[in-house]
Amino acid sequence: MTARIRKLVTVMEAVEREAGQVVSPPAVRVCCAALIANPFVGRYAEDLSELIEIGAEMGSLLARRCLDLSGLKPDAIQSFGKAAMVGEAGEIEHAAAALHPSMGAPLREVLGGGKALVPSSKKMGGPGDTLDVPLGHKDAAYVRSHFDGMSVRISDGPRANEILIAIALAPTGRPLPRVGGLTHDEVTGIDGLR
Incomplete structure (x- = not known):
């Protein structure tokens, strides 16, 4: 492993009731x-391949932890979804390097697929x-009920020399979705859109 991990944090939530209505099944979200x-803290580097490799590691590690700890x-x-926060001595491109070129494939491998962009x-x-x-539907980006998100906050990070990298997963969409559009049951999952 090339990543020097200081801390791993996993959070799971289940919305059982929303606006006085029972949510069935509960809207579950898990984030690691x-x-x-x-x-690359404090210096410019043209080649960010080390962070690209770290992104691939994190795609697998964080997805597996989400599944293992949530059951x-x-x-x-x-x-699924991914995000990164760079401490003040880094730059936003460091987050992009960790997230984009290589994190998606290992994440999809852990999940056994996923046609849509993460x-x-x-x-x-x-x-x-x-x-x-x-968060967005893993096979069809146009499933509006799954346009969602999850917040994570760690009291002691990221420090100036750190990056906070997170993956979130969900077995459902938002609680009580009712804005129309393509539903999960209508997904063909061929093009990543529908």
């Missing part, structure tokens, strides 16, 4: 986040700042 040392099975997952977000921040991890 890692605080890692930023290998969810890969075939139960309908939504929704993502990146930002700069510091200890205690909130990172919002977007």
Whole structure:
């Protein structure tokens, strides 16, 4: 493993009731986040391949931890997302390098597939700042009921020399979705859109 991990945090939530209505099945979301040392802290580097490799590691590690600690099975997952927050001595491109070129394939491998693009977000921040991890349907980006997100906050990170990297998974969409559009049951999952 090339990532120097300081801390792993996993959070799971289940919305049982919303607006006085029972949510059945409960809307479950699970997120695993890692605080890692930023290998490019405080300096410009043209080649960010080390962070690209770390992204691949994190895609597998964080997805597996989400499943292991939640008890969810890969075939139960309908939504996924990823996000990163770079400490102040890094740059936003460090988050992009960790998230985009190589994180998706290992994540999909753990889940046994996923045709849609993995929704993502990146930002700069510091200890205690909130990172919002977007969620979208893993096989069909147009499933509106699965446009969602999960927040993660770690009180002591990311420090200036760290990156907070997170993956979120969900076996359902939002609680009580009712804005129309393609439903999970109508997905063909061929093009990643419908």
